[in-house]
Amino acid sequence: MSLPVSPLAPASFPKMTPLGGVRLAVGACGVRYKERTDVLLVELAPGATVGGVFTRSKTASASVLRCRAHLPGGAARALLVNSGNANAFTGARGVAAVDRVVATAANVLGCAEETVFTSSTGVIGEPLPDGKLTAFLPTLKERLDADRWEDAARAIMTTDTFAKGSVRTARIGGATVRIQAIAKGSGMIAPDMATMLAYVFTDAKIPAPVLQALVAEGAERSFNAITVDSDTSTSDTLLAFATGHARHAEVEAADDPILADFRAAFDAVLIDLAHQIVRDGEGARKFVTIAVGGAQNDVAARKIGLAIANSPLVKTAIAGEDANWGRIVMAIGKAGEAADRDRIAIAIGGVEIARDGEAVPDYDETPVARHMKGQEIDIAVDVGVGTGAATVWTCDLTHGYIDINADYRS
Amino acid sequence: MSLPVSPLAPASFPKMTPLGGVRLAVGACGVRYKERTDVLLVELAPGATVGGVFTRSKTASASVLRCRAHLPGGAARALLVNSGNANAFTGARGVAAVDRVVATAANVLGCAEETVFTSSTGVIGEPLPDGKLTAFLPTLKERLDADRWEDAARAIMTTDTFAKGSVRTARIGGATVRIQAIAKGSGMIAPDMATMLAYVFTDAKIPAPVLQALVAEGAERSFNAITVDSDTSTSDTLLAFATGHARHAEVEAADDPILADFRAAFDAVLIDLAHQIVRDGEGARKFVTIAVGGAQNDVAARKIGLAIANSPLVKTAIAGEDANWGRIVMAIGKAGEAADRDRIAIAIGGVEIARDGEAVPDYDETPVARHMKGQEIDIAVDVGVGTGAATVWTCDLTHGYIDINADYRS
Structure with a gap:
């Protein structure tokens, strides 16, 4: 199944250039797809640190469990990602496949197994043909190159309709460092689990515990604040790698003032990637920003925001370009x-249409109707009980979603 | 918007006959709809008891709040329900409207306000034209009749495609008693909130605290075990009334052995009504039963069942007649x-297709494919950690749902 590029896609893949300490290689080893790349190897120079967060699924895949086990070491030398097969729900065979892939990668690259991180994305419940991957590893090693970023983003795609990348620079003390990242994901498409994968690389020198804190906190305001269809993959993975090839003053803690600019850039990259995943949501025709205020606390605000963002009735109303605030209240x-029913306020496209728990009498529907016809929908809600706030992002629910997901498995 | 009758509807409305202590009247008082009944008055003979449960929404409607306030009294003389306007999100005006309706009903019927229960269902955010209701009450009183059950079920419909009713008889000691019930609901349709309303009547003599226990426990295994689209109305109401007109031995507690048969019949009525609501789910073409076993406890089992039942990916797979167990695992x-990923077992239509966390190799796909083409889909899941079990019910997610819900508000 080949899908047209999402109407919400960015104009182009961002310009990426070599980043100190990172080399990449892609290949077509025929895991499942024909005539396209399906494997990515990233080699990190000695000394690189790593942080990561993973799916909260109780049925997490074998590679997620293995990554989690490696994470406390804090060191990374290799990332290997295949598309076409998720190696999920494959039982003991799946665990053995990951073990063989990790062992071979460590052997080929001459590094410790604990520094190898792997992800698999694609069809589930079918044994991973890991022999195809391991046999291909020496070739990938030969192909390692500092300038293969867009190819890397393409190799990890499954049913994504566009390659996803993000770049930012930041200052740490007097030095300029760079953050380059790639991601994939577009909801969950048959027969794939449409795992969300994101890999962030920087030449900054960030101790592993600091990197871990940045990833965990940044994920809350980005990947954990988006939803396409409320479904959760067994393989969702966000990993960040810092090579330390840039020269700058020592960083000691995540709240070190010297890290403020880097942290803002790092968060911006995560949010950018998270938005791109929503923009590639299955059948998405509108990108929706939901800002919640007046909640008991920030966690409550995000929960309310996700309840709105996950509501099929809200999402279909947006698809129908209907400023249906009743469904938002629901x-x-x-x-x-x-939430204080009688103090709720709702604005759409900047126009307040409900206030103090009632419709605003005779609000001007013209700008609201115009806003609903656009591609970028802004909903702001105040639930009237406190100062907690959060922003979440989603897309509309359209016939395209049904078309994609109600198809027979091929 | 007039919708065709759901393909999953029962063949006909059940046969209902007069029930001691209950008289009903319906009318067309023009709350919103033209040329159809939109108000139901039920008069209960003195001595009737009441039990009820309501929406868990934090933005519950004014009539729900008023019913909750009346419930501790345990006595009921009147039920007044209007369709066409939900009186939800109408602020202080909505509260005042309920107050006027309750006061007038108590006055017209000559009973205490605390024995009057009301519900409103229909469009939200618009003031309830309660004057139309109160002016019509004397006429309704004159029309009270013991044999208007199907008319009652029709008067409370909003976007339901068929009237919903259920009847059972039961033995209490040597006596036969009857339970007759009506309900409405079909998901949530614009511009309505498509509130779920259910009213159960019996001529048995059940003390209010016992009736309350029966309702609360029965709702867990019926209305709280169904989902169409995971959305929750601000007005969901389940009320049970017992007139005590039947002669039978005294009932003292919900777990009184003399009540065992009644209790089973009562539960069966709730489950029947709950199933009918799912069968009228927006765009539904398949009725899905999900039985979960092997969970840590029954509550966990139901939560897992609802996660499966609410998953857009599972629901669209069923719409596509695809036995996609990967989405169930997700x-x-x-x-x-x-859940023990490596002990999960899944059967569809009685055929085990996954076992011990892996696809069953070479399972016979023919009966599974045939099952998926039917209207009644059975999914059984064992999550491999304990003995908790629960059954939940849902429908598939089809283009019909999008058609209905992405329409512009009229």
Whole structure:
């Protein structure tokens, strides 16, 4: 199944250039797809640190479990990602496949197994043909090159309709460092699990515990604040690698003032990638920003925001270009968090259409109707009980989603 | 918008006959709809008891709040329900409207306000034209009749495609008693909130605290075990009334052995009504039963079942007649309850297609494919950690759902 590029896609893949300490290689080893690349090897120079967060699924895949086990070491030398097969729900055979892939990668690259990180994305429940990957590793090693970033983003795609990347620079003390990242994901498409994968690389020198804190906190405001269809892959993975090839003053803690600019850039990269995943949501025709305020606390605000963002009724109303605030009230109510029914305020496209728990009498519908016809929809909600705030992002729910997901498995 | 009758509808409305202590009247008072009934008055003879449960929404409607306030009294003389306007998100005006309706009903029927229960269902955010209701009450009183059950079920419909009713008889000691119930609901349709309303009547003599226990426990295994689209109305109401007109031995507690048969019949009525609501789900073409076993406890089992039932990916796969067990595994994982990835078993239509965390090699796809083409889909899941079990029910997610919900508000 080949899908047209999402109407919400960015104009182009961002310009990426070599980043000190990172070399990449891609290949077509025929895991499942024909005539396209399906494997990515990233080699990190000695000394690189790593941080990561993973799916909260209780049925996490074998590679996620192995990555989690390697993470406390804090060191990374290799990242190997295949598309076409998720190696999920493959039982003991799946675990053995990951073990063989990790062992071979460590052997080929001459590094410790604990520094090898792997992800698999694609069809589930079928044994990973790991022999195809391991046999291809020496070739990949020969192909390692500092300038293969867009190819890397393409090799990890499954049913994504566009390659996803993000670049930012930041200052640490007097030095300039760079952050380059790639990601894939577009909801969950048959027969794939449409795992969300994101890999962030920087030449900054960030101790592993600091990097881990940046990843964990940044994920809360980005990947954990988006939803396409509320479904959760067994393989979702966000990993960040810091090579330390840039020269700058020592960084000691995540809240070190010297890290403020880097941290802002790092968060911006995560949010950019998260937005791109929503923009590639299955059948998406509108990108929706939901800002919640007045909640008991920030966690409650995000929960309310996700209840709105996950509501099929809200999402279909947006698809129908209908400023249906009643469904928003309904979703606020079902979130289970404190809200004052008689103080709720809702604005769409900047126009307040409900206030103090009632429709605003005779609000001007013209700008609201115009806003609903656009591709970027802004919903702001105040639930009237506190100062907690959060922003979440989603897309609309259209016939395209049904078309894609109700197809027979090929 | 007039919708064709759901393909999953029962063949006909059940035969209902007069029930001691209950009289009903319907009318067309023009709340919103033209040329159809939109108000139901039920008069209960003195001595009737009441039990009820309501939406868990934090933005519950004014009539729900008023019913909750009346419930501790345990006595009911009147039920007044209007369709066409939900009186939800109408602020202080909505509260005042309920107050006027309750006061007038109590006055017209000559009963205490605390014995009057009301519900409103229909469009939200518009003031309830309660004057139309109160002016019509004397006429309704004159029309009270013991034999208007199907008319009652029709008067409370909003976007339902068929009227919903259920009847059972039961033995209490040597006596036969009857339970007759009506309900409405079909998901949530613009511009309506498509509130779920259910009213159960019996001529048995059940003390209010016992009735309350029966309702609360029965709702867990019926209305709280169904989902169409995971969305929650601000007005969901389940009320049960017992007139005590039947002669039978005294009932003292919900777990009184003399009540065992009644209790089973009562539960069966709730489950029947709950199933009918799912069968009228927006765009539904398949009725899906999901039985979860092997969970840590029954509550965990139901949470896993609802995660499967609410997953857009599972629901679209069923719409596509695809036995996509991978999405079921995904949904198990996202429920957040304990599950042993490597012991999960899944059967569809009675055929085990996954076992011990892996696809069953070479299972016979023919009967599974045939099952998926039917209207009644059975999914059984064992998550391999305990003995908790639960059954939940849902429908598929089709283009019909999008058609209905992405329409512009009229």
